[in-house]
Amino acid sequence: MATLSDDYMINEHDIPYEEELLRNPYSLRSWLRYVDHKRNGTLAELCFIYERAIKELPGSYKLWKQYLDLRRLKLSGMSPARFKAQYASVNSCYERALVLLNKMPRIWLDYLSFLTTQPFLTSTRRTFDRALRALPVTQHSRIWDLYLTFAEAAGGETAIRVLRRYLKLEPSHIETYVDMLIKLERFDEAAVKLVSVVNDNRFVSIRGKSQYQIWQDLCELVVEHCSDIKNLQVEPIIRSGIKRFTDQVGMLYCRLAMYWIKMGQLEKARDIFEEGVTGVATVRDFTAIFDAYAEFEEEMITTKMEMAAEREESGGKDEDEDLDLDLRLLRFERLMDRRPFLVNDVLLRQNPNNVMEWEKRVALWGDNRSKVVETYTQAVQTIHPKKSHGKLHELWVHFARFYEDGGDLDSARSIFDRAVKVNFKTVNDLAEVWCEYAEMETRHDDFDRALDVMGRATSVPKIPGVHPKQINFHDESLPVQQRVFKSLKLWSFYIDLEESVGTLESTKDVYDKVMDLRIANPQVIVNFATFLEEHEYFEESFKVYERGIELFGWPIAFELWNIYLQRFLKRYGGEKIERARDLFEQALDKCPPKYAKPIFLMFGKFEEENGLARHAMRIYERATKSVADEDRLEMFEFYAAKAVESFGVVSAREIYESAIESLPDKDVRIVCLKYADLERKLGEIDRARAIYGYASQFFDPRVQPEFWQTWHDFEVKHGNEDTFKEMLRIKRSVQAQFPSAI
Structure with a gap:
């Protein structure tokens, strides 16, 4: 295991570990325990143990990792230039490790990270390339993160070439490549790359930029560095x-x-x-x-x-x-x-159909007549009538007014003649144009021409197979020129013009046409009748009212009847009594109860002034049965007052009794009090007491104490002990009949 030169690194405390290694030289655990035992030793001692271990177990990732980390850690903070030999030694260790562990990305990453701290760009770049060739593609992303950092630090052509290679793996990082080109002032190439990006509709920016933002970057680049752009x-x-x-x-x-x-x-x-x-x-x-x-x-x-x-x-x-x-x-x-x-x-x-903006353009030209005419002409030719935004008819009117103010009436008439042929949005717009046309003629005292204009405007169109009465004013499928003859605004202006400058017969003809077309409103009816009345055609004016009543029916007929009856009575007074009665009866025939009261009152007053009081009383009696429920109490009170005025106080008894029988409870209370007060004034104390007794069933003592106070005061003044006790008994009985107050 050890040579004689290495004996000095082994002491008596290491002998057990050495003996174990002699028995099991290929045991990783034994070597790791030996390393742990020597962890507080010198670097040389630790390196001695690791070198012996990796010699026995050269493919052990764990041993190599710990050994390399130890060697690298000892060089932390030391300058690669001053300690070049030590750094070279560690590099050699990494190279030895990668002989068998070249598929371990962690070893490569540690080695590459260590190399980036050393001033050897070429060898470092080549080592990155070796790592990429050695590792599978699935591990390349880990290498590229470090490679890109190294390339950015290296800069220059190295960075460009590295990024170009990286784009083949990750095309989405082209923005990083462009930034690098701009940083290196290679603006032309950067612009070319950005063009390729904006032309690629499938490109998705990893920085979250939209297509427009990338385009903006391109525009900013080519404008700011326009002198450097050669290929675009x-x-x-x-x-x-x-x-x-x-x-x-x-x-x-x-x-x-x-x-x-x-x-x-x-x-x-x-x-x-x-x-x-x-x-x-x-x-x-x-x-x-x-x-x-x-x-x-x-x-x-x-x-x-x-x-x-x-x-x-x-x-x-x-x-x-x-x-x-x-x-x-x-x-x-x-x-x-x-x-x-x-x-x-x-x-x-x-919006070329914006009428208001065309008007503003005319105003901008001021007194430049040729430009004003040109603008108006362009406007009326450009604006689509059905799509116009604003009042197109007013534009035509102002165009004609421009010529009129300049004294050129023929041109103004020509403009109006063109305007009335335009298919405006609504019929009322065309009617306004016709009215303005006629007004222009009246301003210049050419009344015959104005009447002729209105005659043309109101002429009934001839549509094959369609009767004029079948034409619907609101039928949008027809052009406005075919519907304008039913415009009440147009006819009203025509009527005013005829009344001002026309003859009696021509005015009557116009009114009759409006009535025949069945477009007259109640105001037209009243105006026609008033016009005839002013010219002393009274009977004809009454016929107009009757035509209007037939035309409109109720409730509009109520207003017409009111005016008709008043004017008839004003004209004939008491001369034609039977005819007046017939008119009142006609008015009341089929008259809704809601509108009957004023007519009955007018009828009754007429009989009082021109007939017999009995007839008036019969009319008031009919009114109490025919008017609306909310008016019946008032009608009974009026009837009773008239009866007392004409036939004395006693005559009101029958009216009050009839009211008590026919009116609802809330009104009966009022009638009973008035009836009892009447009898008390007549001195009929017993009758008054009987009325109070009858009325008591309608008054809850807890809700309407006023009635019981009135009866109490009555008994105190006119009664005796028995009648007073009877009143109290009735009060208790009535109170028991009503539900308890909440």
Whole structure:
């Protein structure tokens, strides 16, 4: 086992372990116990034991691992340059271990980690390559983590080549490769790699970057280092981004312009800015490009002005440069003046059917008549009537008003004639255009032409196989021109115009047409009747009311009857009593109880003033049975009051008794109190007491104590002990009948 030269490393305490090893030289446990025994010894002693052990057991991973860790640990913190021999010795140990343990990744990792601390790039790189060849592919990731760290520390061509090899194993780490290229200022190759990434739709960034963020990195790279980019055409790249990322158009245009600025092609950059501000579709993108454009122009002017100041100081003068500065100032001023128009262009590109933006564009031109006409013409040709956002009919009206204000009525009429042929969203829009057309004629006192316009507007269209009455005003399948004749707004304007400048007969004809088309509302009925009444066509006005009542029915008929009856009575008063009675009866026929009360009251008042009181009483009696339940108590009270006024107090008894029989309990309470009070005033004490007794069944003493207090006061004043006791007995009896109060 040991030679004579090694005897000095073995002492008397080691003899038991040596004897055991003589018996079992291939026992790993024996060697490990021997090592543990010598753990406090010198490095030489430990190395002596390990060397003897690995000589006997050269394939033992455990022995080699402990031995190598020990040798490596002893060199921790020591400079590889000063202790080159010691480091070489450890390297030799690792090489010896890897002869048999080359499939052990831990040994390789420890060795490679140890080598990276030494200044031997080539040998270290070759050792990494040997490790990759020796280990299976499934273990390569562990080696590559350390290899990449080494490559990054080494830098230069070594790092690039290592990363290229790594990408073959892990293509997803191309971003790390690009970072390394940028760090080494190899911008052209980095840009080429980024282009390959953005063109690969299946690429998924391990850093969580989106396709747009990678594209942004590419744009930033090619713009910032444009002079170093040789193998790529930058402008097509950025333009493809403009088409691809439509929500970042502004930023990409700015980068493209910046590229040409850095390349020194300022006019090309200005063309890019112009293309951007005239082509983007959002205000956000426009603002970004316009601000960059303005800043570019300002910087150019500032530079030119500084150069001009320097020339003046030196006494020199360059007319061409001064002229160029003036041109740039004018160009900048014009750019700022164009801003509102350019913003308007952006909004119209977003929605060419936006009426409000077209109106704003007209306002921007101010007094430039040719541009205003051009804008209006372009607007009416561009806007799709059914998709318009805003009031398209007002745009047409303003267009015509523009010519009217300029005194060109023929052109204004031509615009209106075109406008009435437009298939607007709604019929009312077309009706507004017709009304504005006629109003324009009236403003210039051409009333015949205005009436002719309204006649054209309200003419009934001829549709084969379709009767005008079958045309539905709300039928969206028909163009508005075929439905506008049923527009009440249009007819109302026509009526007002006829009443103002037309004849009596022509106005009546218009009203009759509205009635025949069955589009009149109650207001039109009242207006027609009032118009006839003002011209003393009273009977015809009454017929209009009757037509309206027949047309609308209840409840609208209630309002018409009210006006009709009042005007009839005002006209004839008591002259045509029977006819008036017939009208009242017609009004009450099929009249819902809810609306009957005012008509009955009017009928009764008419009979009081022009007939007999008995007739009025019969009408009031009918009313108590015909009006709505909520009005019956009031009607009974009114009936009783009228009866007392006409026939004396006694006549009210029968009315009160009838009310008590027919009204609900809550109203009977009120009637009974009034009836009892009436009898008390007449001195009929017994009758009043009997009424109180009858009414008591409706009053719970715990809920309505007021009634019992009234009866109590009555008995105190008019009764005796027996009647008072009877009242108390009834009170107890009634209280027992009602459920207990909660």
